[in-house]
Amino acid sequence: MMHYTRTVEGRFLHRPNRFIALVDIGGTVETVHVKNTGRCAELLVPGARVVLEQAAPGAPRRTAYSLIAVYKGELLINMDSQAPNRVVLEAALSGQLDNVAGEPLAAVRPEMRFGSSRFDLYWETVSGVKAFMEVKGVTLEQDGIVRFPDAPTARGTRHVLEMVEAVRAGYRGHLLFLIQMNGVSLFEPNAVMDPAFAQALRVAASSGVQVLAYDTWVTPDSMVLGEPVEVVL
Incomplete structure (x- = not known):
């Protein structure tokens, strides 16, 4: 935890x-x-x-x-921007992301470089499948709908498109939006705030990148991975 x-x-x-x-x-x-x-x-x-x-x-x-x-x-x-990576790394190491990978993980490493990006997680499964995961923390909520980003992010768009390149190079790619709260109904890209990011996310999904959203259980002194949340692109 x-x-x-x-x-x-x-x-x-x-x-x-x-x-x-x-x-x-x-x-x-x-x-x-x-x-x-x-x-x-x-x-x-x-x-x-x-x-x-x-x-x-x-x-x-x-x-x-x-x-x-x-x-x-x-x-x-x-709203700690460093917390999502810590939560997801702990989840990967404890086996909570085995269902995302499709089988148990044999190795997990944070901060692995691909191209000009450094992705938040790299893992290999027991059968040898290699994958990258990029994690984005989400704090913007309105009427149960959460969105990312809350400000234009050229860096985030670059990460998404680099993940597409990783998939083309033979890796599996995952984009995980970690919602830093509980009790929301769905996640969607903030197309009004950053249309380029929203379009990149749709391109990634159509190119074989898995786009995921999970909520979290938050207390004043902790945060842990919760349940999958519906993604609408």
């Missing part, structure tokens, strides 16, 4: 830039690190309840806290 230590709750006040935020923690205003450089404008609204992880004593940091999650009403959304 991906676990945080030393978590506390606060109230979001203001985000001067994409790296930091001002948060009221028990009556004291703290400058905290935001572990997601995306816009997250619909989440980080003044007064929102947020969850912070306190840095270890003596850690060489400029801020004492990192913002890792936010409540949208009663829905808790993890």
Whole structure:
């Protein structure tokens, strides 16, 4: 299980830039690190309840806290951009992705290069099938529908098209959208925000890349892989 230590709750006040935020923690205003450089404008609204992880004593940091999650009403959304890779790697190592691979995995390695991209996961199955997986964290939700991205992402589009090239080279390719919350109904690309990414995703799916979405179980101090979510391209 991906676990945080030393978590506390606060109230979001203001985000001067994409790296930091001002948060009221028990009556004291703290400058905290935001572990997601995306816009997250619909989440980080003044007064929102947020969850912070306190840095270890003596850690060489400029801020004492990192913002890792936010409540949208009663829905808790993890917004740590580093967390999805950790969750999916743990899931692969524990056998939770054997059903995606179609058989047990014999080897799993993070951060493997192909072409000009570095994919989040590489694995080999017991029968020798080789595959890449790219993981994208999803935090944008409206009426039970989640979308990616929340801002234009040329880098994300490049990753998708590189995955197509990997499939053409004989690898299996998987794009996994990890929804950093629970209780949603479906995933779709955010074609209004980034039509190029949405088109690349459709090209990938028609070229043999498997496009997946999974939700997660989120608590103030943990996040674990949940269940598959319907994908509509």
